[in-house]
Amino acid sequence: MIGIKNNNYSNLMKDKNYRKRARKRKINLAIRYTLLTLVAFVMLYPIIWLIGASFKSNSEIFSSVGFIPKKIDFTPYINGWKTGTQYTFGTYFLNTFKYVIPKVILTIISAVLTAYGFARFDFPFKKILFGLLIATLFLPQVVTKIPLYLFWKKLHLLDTFAPLFVGSAFAIDTFFVFMLIQFFRGIPRELDEAAKVDGCNSFMILLRILIPVLKPAIISVGLFQFMWSMNDFMGPLIYISSVNKYPVAIALKMAMDTTSGTFEWNQIIAMSLIGLLPSIILFFSAQKYFIEGIATSGLKG
Structure with missing residues (x-):
């Protein structure tokens, strides 16, 4: 008991x-x-x-x-969407996507190919070229504005969308190239060798083996470029002079009419929120891959 x-x-x-x-x-x-x-x-x-x-x-x-x-x-x-010009805010939205979407696509393609070359191949002066690539990260963008403006002027492409996205086809965004190089280096080369045994060439290895592994990093690159391009004000201000070609960033600035001395802040805020929607929707749609791409640097052990 x-x-x-x-x-x-x-x-x-x-x-x-x-x-x-x-x-x-x-x-x-x-x-x-x-x-x-x-x-x-x-x-x-x-x-x-x-x-x-x-x-x-x-x-x-x-x-x-x-x-x-x-x-x-x-x-x-309602009034903010009408704007104070002969064009609605929808026109400026479409203008923004006309150069943002091509810029994102070209950035992803060029950055992946360039990073693949530096990470997986040996060629003459590779270390020197890689050093020059990294050195461009420390070059202020304002230094290149005048030479680039003169370059596009010689090509008679001012007041077009070309200067805003064509350069991305040549991997000018060094940050994205460096980021993808680190991801490539984290992927075991045994995957490449196994694919070669199966008869894959270098392009097929990239397309079928490496890109699926790099999907989080590629999505991160696309998200970063999309958000930065949507918020870019200086680029369109320099190269675009026609009102019917202005993007959202300049349209919001036009809404602040300095001549009248009074701003319709409620309309500016309303259109700013609408301008934020694409970035917010895209971010939350790809949030899983974005966080994984930032947090990792290759295959998980």
Whole structure:
């Protein structure tokens, strides 16, 4: 009987300790998630405020810190979409995609081929050329603006979209090339040798063996280039002079009419949010591959 009582007492204490640990774990999780939620809210508050401000009037934007508008008004979106020119905001959207999409495609193709050459082949002056490639990372882009402008002027391609994306066909984005080289170096060469035994040439090895492994890195390159190109203001400002060819970045600047002295901030904010949508949608659609591409550098062991 004494032994049974001791066992019951021992089991009771174990149950109490287990419930105590479970309660403590729940409290810790609640505190942790509460802190994370508060930090996330603070980080996201500017975006949340912008969404609310896009439905406010100009006077309400500067008189209220809160993000909830007094009433939902779609007038800023309607008037902002019409713009103050003879073209709608949709025209500027299409103009943006006319050079952003080709630039992304050409960047991926040229960066993959260039990185493949440096990572997998031996050729004369390879180390010197690679050093020069890396050296261009330290070259300020502003230094190249005037020579490039004169170059495209000689080719009579100013006021076209060509200067904004044609250069990407020649792997001018060194960061992406270097990034992919590191991924290639992380892939075992045994895969190449096994493919050669099966009769694959260098191009087929790249296409069938290496590119599927590099998919996270390639998607990361595409996402980076897409977001950077969508936000590019200086490039279109230098090469594009016709209003009907302006992209979103310049269209938003035109909405800030400095001659009148008053800005329709609700319309500018509304169109800025619409301009952000493609990047946001693309990022969340490929978030899994993007994070994997940034976090890894080749095959996982």
